[in-house]
Amino acid sequence: MSLLPEQLLTGYxxxxxxxYLQETQTYRQLARDGQTPETMVIxxxxxxxxxxxxxxxxxxxxxxxxxxxxxxxxxxxxxxxHGTSAAxxxxxxxxxxxxxxxMGHGRCGGIKAALSPDHEPLSPGDFIGKWMxxxxxxxxxxxxxxxxxxGERQTALERISIRHSIANLRSFPYVAERERRGExxxxxxxxxxxxxxxxxxxxxTGDFQRPLVDxxxxxxx
Amino acid sequence: MSLLPEQLLTGYxxxxxxxYLQETQTYRQLARDGQTPETMVIxxxxxxxxxxxxxxxxxxxxxxxxxxxxxxxxxxxxxxxHGTSAAxxxxxxxxxxxxxxxMGHGRCGGIKAALSPDHEPLSPGDFIGKWMxxxxxxxxxxxxxxxxxxGERQTALERISIRHSIANLRSFPYVAERERRGExxxxxxxxxxxxxxxxxxxxxTGDFQRPLVDxxxxxxx
Amino acid sequence: MSLLPEQLLTGYxxxxxxxYLQETQTYRQLARDGQTPETMVIxxxxxxxxxxxxxxxxxxxxxxxxxxxxxxxxxxxxxxxHGTSAAxxxxxxxxxxxxxxxMGHGRCGGIKAALSPDHEPLSPGDFIGKWMxxxxxxxxxxxxxxxxxxGERQTALERISIRHSIANLRSFPYVAERERRGExxxxxxxxxxxxxxxxxxxxxTGDFQRPLVDxxxxxxx
Amino acid sequence: MSLLPEQLLTGYxxxxxxxYLQETQTYRQLARDGQTPETMVIxxxxxxxxxxxxxxxxxxxxxxxxxxxxxxxxxxxxxxxHGTSAAxxxxxxxxxxxxxxxMGHGRCGGIKAALSPDHEPLSPGDFIGKWMxxxxxxxxxxxxxxxxxxGERQTALERISIRHSIANLRSFPYVAERERRGExxxxxxxxxxxxxxxxxxxxxTGDFQRPLVDxxxxxxx
Numbered sequence: 013m014s015l016l017p018e019q020l021l022t023g024y025x026x027x028x029x030x031x032y033l034q035e036t037q038t039y040r041q042l043a044r045d046g047q048t049p050e051t052m053v054i055x056x057x058x059x060x061x062x063x064x065x066x067x068x069x070x071x072x073x074x075x076x077x078x079x080x081x082x083x084x085x086x087x088x089x090x091x092x093x094h095g096t097s098a099a100x101x102x103x104x105x106x107x108x109x110x111x112x113x114x115m116g117h118g119r120c121g122g123i124k125a126a127l128s129p130d131h132e133p134l135s136p137g138d139f140i141g142k143w144m145x146x147x148x149x150x151x152x153x154x155x156x157x158x159x160x161x162x163g164e165r166q167t168a169l170e171r172i173s174i175r176h177s178i179a180n181l182r183s184f185p186y187v188a189e190r191e192r193r194g195e196x197x198x199x200x201x202x203x204x205x206x207x208x209x210x211x212x213x214x215x216x217t218g219d220f221q222r223p224l225v226d227x228x229x230x231x232x233x
Numbered sequence: 234m235s236l237l238p239e240q241l242l243t244g245y246x247x248x249x250x251x252x253y254l255q256e257t258q259t260y261r262q263l264a265r266d267g268q269t270p271e272t273m274v275i276x277x278x279x280x281x282x283x284x285x286x287x288x289x290x291x292x293x294x295x296x297x298x299x300x301x302x303x304x305x306x307x308x309x310x311x312x313x314x315h316g317t318s319a320a321x322x323x324x325x326x327x328x329x330x331x332x333x334x335x336m337g338h339g340r341c342g343g344i345k346a347a348l349s350p351d352h353e354p355l356s357p358g359d360f361i362g363k364w365m366x367x368x369x370x371x372x373x374x375x376x377x378x379x380x381x382x383x384g385e386r387q388t389a390l391e392r393i394s395i396r397h398s399i400a401n402l403r404s405f406p407y408v409a410e411r412e413r414r415g416e417x418x419x420x421x422x423x424x425x426x427x428x429x430x431x432x433x434x435x436x437x438t439g440d441f442q443r444p445l446v447d448x449x450x451x452x453x454x
Numbered sequence: 455m456s457l458l459p460e461q462l463l464t465g466y467x468x469x470x471x472x473x474y475l476q477e478t479q480t481y482r483q484l485a486r487d488g489q490t491p492e493t494m495v496i497x498x499x500x501x502x503x504x505x506x507x508x509x510x511x512x513x514x515x516x517x518x519x520x521x522x523x524x525x526x527x528x529x530x531x532x533x534x535x536h537g538t539s540a541a542x543x544x545x546x547x548x549x550x551x552x553x554x555x556x557m558g559h560g561r562c563g564g565i566k567a568a569l570s571p572d573h574e575p576l577s578p579g580d581f582i583g584k585w586m587x588x589x590x591x592x593x594x595x596x597x598x599x600x601x602x603x604x605g606e607r608q609t610a611l612e613r614i615s616i617r618h619s620i621a622n623l624r625s626f627p628y629v630a631e632r633e634r635r636g637e638x639x640x641x642x643x644x645x646x647x648x649x650x651x652x653x654x655x656x657x658x659t660g661d662f663q664r665p666l667v668d669x670x671x672x673x674x675x
Numbered sequence: 676m677s678l679l680p681e682q683l684l685t686g687y688x689x690x691x692x693x694x695y696l697q698e699t700q701t702y703r704q705l706a707r708d709g710q711t712p713e714t715m716v717i718x719x720x721x722x723x724x725x726x727x728x729x730x731x732x733x734x735x736x737x738x739x740x741x742x743x744x745x746x747x748x749x750x751x752x753x754x755x756x757h758g759t760s761a762a763x764x765x766x767x768x769x770x771x772x773x774x775x776x777x778m779g780h781g782r783c784g785g786i787k788a789a790l791s792p793d794h795e796p797l798s799p800g801d802f803i804g805k806w807m808x809x810x811x812x813x814x815x816x817x818x819x820x821x822x823x824x825x826g827e828r829q830t831a832l833e834r835i836s837i838r839h840s841i842a843n844l845r846s847f848p849y850v851a852e853r854e855r856r857g858e859x860x861x862x863x864x865x866x867x868x869x870x871x872x873x874x875x876x877x878x879x880t881g882d883f884q885r886p887l888v889d890x891x892x893x894x895x896x
Contacts, residue, residue, distance in 0.1 A: 015433035015444045016420055017272050017332045023289030024431050025445060031286070032429040042281045043340060043427035049280040051238050057320050059270040059296045060263045062285040065252070068244030071426075075280045078299040079316035080323055089358030092313045095300035098364035099278050102301055102342065105355040111238045119264060121323065134326035135407050137310030143319030186356055199237055205292075206264030208253040210245050212236035223236050224246060371601050378599065380592050380614045384661040389610070393601045428664075440605040443649075457875035457886050458862055459714050459774045465731030466873050467887060473728070474871040484723045485782060485869035491722040493680050499762050501712040501738045502705045506725040507694070510686030513868075517722045520741040521758035522765055531800030534755045537742035540806035541720050544743055544784065547797035553680045561706060563765065576768035577849050579752030585761035628798055641679055648706035650695040652687050654678035665678045666688060 035071060042072045049075040051111040052103035054096065054177065056082045060205045061117040075103045081122030082114055083146050084177035087184045097184075104187060110196060112187070114177045116170045117203040123170050126151045127162075150176050174200040175218050256292060263293045270296040272332040273324035275317065275398065277303045281426045282338040296324045302343030303335055304367050305398035308405045318405075325408060331417060333408070335398045337391045338424040344391050347372045348383075368394050395421040396439050477513060484514045491517040493553040494545035496538065496619065498524045502647045503559040517545045523564030524556055525588050526619035529626045539626075546629060552638060554629070556619045558612045559645040565612050568593045569604075592618050616642040617660050698734060705735045712738040714774040715766035717759065717840065719745045723868045724780040738766045744785030745777055746809050747840035750847045760847075767850060773859060775850070777840045779833045780866040786833050789814045790825075813839050837863040838881050 014021070032039065052075040053063045063069065063076055077099040085094055103109045116123075125131060126144040129151070133141055144151075147169070154160075154169045178198050182188050190196035200213030202220055211220040235242070253260065273296040274284040284290065284297050298320040306315055324330045337344075346352060347365040350372070354362055365372075368390070375381075375390045399419050403409050411417035421434030423441055432441040456463070474481065494517040495505040505511065505518055519541040527536055545551045558565075567573060568586040571593070575583055586593075589611070596602075596611045620640050624630050632638035642655030644662055653662040677684070695702065715738040716726045726732065726739050740762040748757055766772045779786075788794060789807040792814070796804055807814075810832070817823075817832045841861050845851050853859035863876030865883055874883040 015435065015442070016334065016422060019294065020272065020288045020290075020334065021444055023294075024287060026289040027287055028429055028431075028445070031289075036429070039281070039429055040427055046340070047280045051241065052278075057273075057296050057298050057324070059268045059293045060260070062283075062290075062292075062295070062297065064283040064285050065292065066245060066248055067241045068247040068252075069241075069283075071283075071286065072280050073240065073244075074283070075278050076283065076299050077278050078297050078320075080320050083316075085314075087358070089360075093306075093363040093367065094360065095304075095316045095364060097358070098360040099299075099301050101355050101358070101360040103278070106342065106361075113237065113241065119267070121327065134322045135405075137308070137318070137322070139310075139315065139319040139322040140327075142314040143316060146314065184356075201237060204264075206261055208249055208257070208260055210249075214236065221236070223242060224249070374599050374601055378595050380595055380617075381610060382660040384659060385610065385613070389602060389606065392606070396601075438605060439603040457877065457884070458776065458864060461736065462714065462730045462732075462776070463886055465736075466729060468731040469729055470871055470873075470887070473731075478871070481723070481871055482869055485867075488782070489722045493683065499738050499740050499766070501710045501735050502702070504725075504727040504732075504734075504737070504739065506727050507734065508687060508690055509683045510689040510694075511683075511725075513725075513728065514722050515682065515686075516725070517720050518725065518741050519720050520739050520762075522762050525758075527756075529800070531802075535748075535805040535809065536802065537746075537758045537806060539800070540802040541743050543797050543800070543802040544720070548784065548803075555679065555683065561709070563769065564761075576764050577847075579750070579760070579764070581752075581757065581761040581764040582769075584756040585758060588756065626798075643679060648703055650691055650699070650702055652691075656678065663678070665684055666691070 038071055047072050047075070047107065049073055049107060049109060051075070051113060052077070052100075052107075052109040053113045053115055054079075054082050054084060055115045056080065056117055056120055056122070058117060058120065061115070061203050063115060066203055066210065075107060075109060080140065080143055081120055081126070081147070081173065082116050082177065083143070083173070084114065084180045085146055086180045100181070100184060100187070104184075104190065104196065108195075111199060112181060112196065113199040113201055114174050114181070115201040115203065116174045118167065118170065118205050120166075120170055123147075123166060123173060127155050127165055127169060129155070147173050147176060171202060171220055174202065174213065259292055268293050268296070268328065270294055270328060270330060272296070272334060273298070273321075273328070273330040274334045274336055275300075275303050275305060276336045277301065277338055277341060277343070279338060279341065282336070282424050284336060287424055287431065296328055296330060301361065301364055302341055302347070302368070302394065303337050303398065304364070304394070305335065305401045306367055307401045321402070321405060321408070325411065325417065329416075332420060333402060333417065334420040334422055335395050335402070336422040336424065337395045339388065339391065339426050341387070341391055344368075344387060344394060348376045348386055348390060350376070368397060371397050392423060392441055395423065395434065399434075480513055489514050489517070489549065491515055491549060491551060493517070493555060494519070494542075494549075494551040495555045495557055496521075496524050496526060497557045498522065498559055498562055498564070500559060500562065503557070503645050505557060508645055508652065517549060517551060522582065522585055523562055523568070523589070523615065524558050524619065525585070525615070526556065526622045527588055528622045542623070542626060542629070546632065546638065550637075553641060554623060554638065555641040555643055556616050556623070557643040557645065558616045560609065560612065560647050562608070562612055565589075565608060565615060569597045569607055569611060571597070589615050589618060613644055613662055616644065616655065620655075701734055710735050710738070710770065712736055712770060712772055714738070714776060715740070715763075715770075715772040716776045716778055717742075717745050717747060718778045719743065719780055719783055719785065721780060721783065724778070724866050726778060729866055729873065738770060738772060743803065743806055744783055744789070744810070744836065745779050745840065746806070746836065747777065747843045748809055749843045763844070763847060763850070767847075767853065767859065771858075774862060775844060775859065776862040776864055777837050777844070778864040778866065779837045781830065781833065781868050783829075783833055786810075786829060786836060790818050790828055790832060792818070810836050810839060834865060834883055837865065837876065841876075
């Protein structure tokens with residue numbers, strides 16, 4: 013049996029013979045001097061929404077956490093280990109990133125599961141159920157709103173959940189402190205897989221808008 | 234203030250005017266039909282080791298979890314919510330991926346922290362400390378070996394930790410069952426940031442080797 | 455019966471009709487004036503790791519000791535005769551070499567024996583067992599580490615043993631003295647039989663790296 | 676400072692870009708299957724007399740011990756560790772070589788030292804003096820023979836010493852036993868640096884003769 017899936021080996025060969033050759037000096041410097049990304053992204057595991065692809069990011073640019081539905085838990089220093097909180101601590105306190113972006117996307121399977129809480133668990137442990145219970149407080153109201161279509165409820169919760177995660181980010185004392193001092197800014201973004209459009213959250217209002225369309229570009233997709 | 238960091242907006246413009254234009258049909262189909270990735274990757278948050286970049290992967294190819302030091306916890310159905318376990322459940326039970334790859338990399342900050350357990354916590358909650366305690370059982374023996382250089386200890390634990398995570402993967406009943414039935418295979422990989430080399434784990438021995446060097450490529454050095 | 459193995463006679467004929475013809479003047483001069491090699495190599499007996507081959511060395515270039523596992527004993531002026539110490543004295547004090555290189559290699563049978571000290575002796579005298587007891591102090595810690603694969607333990611001890619031999623070199627007063635005066639430098643190297651790669655020891659950290667990859671060559675993989 | 680002497684790096688580059696490329700499959704097979712050399716050579720450290728060069732030997736062909744003056748000690752199972760005895764045990768008992776060749780050469784510095792036993796030690800430990808004391812029993816008679824020129828005494832002792840080492844080889848019980856069974860043959864050879872001539876010992880008479888000249892070739896060098 014092959015050591016790695018064929019598709020990955022083929023892709024790696026493309027990388028090492030192409031992009032890596034062009035960026036060899038960057039990689040060597042990043043190895044020698046360590047990473048100093050300016051931005052941390054909390055994104056979803058979804059195969060259609062990789063932050064490096066969408067943001068055309070090169071090596072060393074984005075420090076990236078990916079979990080189902082790009083959730084941030086509330087601050088809980090007495091709790092069990094939590095991967096996202098650990099990554100946040102590392103990104104903000106050790107790497108001193110200047111931006112944290114919570115990036116959601118359309119047609120998110122995790123959000124969909126949160127909107128149908130009585131679905132059959134995927135396994136006896138129901139890890140997805142437990143995980144998505146983090147958004148239960150904000151999901152209930154949306155799920156019950158029968159005036160919205162299922163598609164609208166889905167988009168609505170995807171965006172509500174981003175605002176919810178950003179509020180949770182601010183429950184971490186050092187995040188709030190750095191933001192207050194102007195050393196850190198928090199952002200929300202939402203990617204539309206179908207059209208390729210990127211929507212960014214207005215920090216004041218919480219509304220999502222398309223930054224290129226609204227400010228720079230005549231048309232998109 | 235800008236809605237998103239300038240660097241991300243610039244990169245996104247590159248994506249939407251370049252890659253997305255070429256792959257519009259792929260994105261539309263992925264939006265319509267949903268994702269069906271064959272491979273799930275459990276990778277590190279490190280900005281220098283994005284799986285999509287290293288494996289030259291396109292939209293829809295890789296379902297990706299990223300946490301500090303690419304750790305998989307042991308199966309614990311009675312525990313708190315756990316992001317990686319939730320993602321694993323979703324990837325294996327819902328998406329029915331055929332491969333799970335645990336991908337580590339050199340100079341990993343999380344592994345470095347695990348090798349110096351008495352370091353000052355990054356914040357009062359010491360989230361990194363708690364998170365990396367997951368590898369404590371395997372870190373001790375390596376940390377104590379003063380005959381190895383710090384660099385050698387680091388590489389050793391990075392690889393031991395990958396094997397440890399793969400063993401933890403097998404503690405999930407449905408992972409073990411699907412593997413037994415030949416529907417799922419588990420892999421380990423380790424990326425050398427400095428040289429761009431990819432090392433893949435031999436499933437029998439646990440040793441890491443370079444698949445292109447060992448099987449396909451005439452030249453080395 | 456033939457005076458010499460056929461293979462050696464055939465090879466010698468190739469030498470005398472080829473290389474020797476081209477280098478006749480060099481050989482004559484070396485015979486007349488004596489040898490003045492700049493480098494002494496302490497290498498293993500292994501048939502796959504001849505220093506002259508790997509370093510493409512011509513007549514008169516390398517003064518070479520070869521023993522099982524390329525070991526250097528600690529300085530012991532009151533001990534029995536010791537071949538490696540005698541060669542070191544000759545190389546450093548009589549020939550005044552400017553470099554001593556301890557060169558190990560992968561898959562070394564001697565190191566393998568040192569990692570399984572309870573193996574059956576090869577003969578009643580157990581000469582290999584006695585010889586490899588020289589690395590016993592550094593072999594123990596590695597042999598006990600069950601988290602590493604046998605292959606990883608082997609590579610680790612091969613490199614630790616090189617550092618151990620270099621430390622022993624410095625226990626010879628004249629070696630230390632000449633090094634202090636800048637007249638002699640000590641090096642470690644490790645040859646990977648499978649890939650042909652040469653790894654060189656960083657004198658400061660003790661880490662091994664590939665000099666051509668790290669400094670000169672654009673391509674890898 | 677460079678990790679390795681420049682000359683060695685240059686030579687290695689030649690090897691990896693030339694010979695290794697041509698013999699890649701051989702090296703990989705030797706790594707995978709282990710070494711199975713048919714011949715063990717006990718040679719001198721002298722930079723002008725590398726066995727692989729003189730016998731045009733490729734990877735995996737010769738298992739080589741090199742010490743000052745290519746000496747074999749007598750069998751002494753109760754003694755200290757001895758590198759040459761350890762290598763012999765490994766070559767004969769583990770690798771089961773079919774030939775052992777003791778190869779001396781002209782203008783040997785070690786033999787010269789043995790012929791002037793009252794010379795100043797090279798260092799307080801006098802490791803060379805102790806080492807060459809191994810041939811003292813056979814050196815005395817030659818050193819005292821004032822009818823021979825210094826050059827004749829030197830060549831005489833070089834050849835006597837080879838016969839002496841071969842006698843010592845036979846003091847190892849397993850060497851004698853395998854030779855008796857026809858599984859192992861012992862050979863002597865002597866290389867003339869100046870002319871490139873190889874002289875081989877007649878096993879019956881102990882005389883040295885040139886195998887190519889005597890049997891095949893009209894002229895040499």
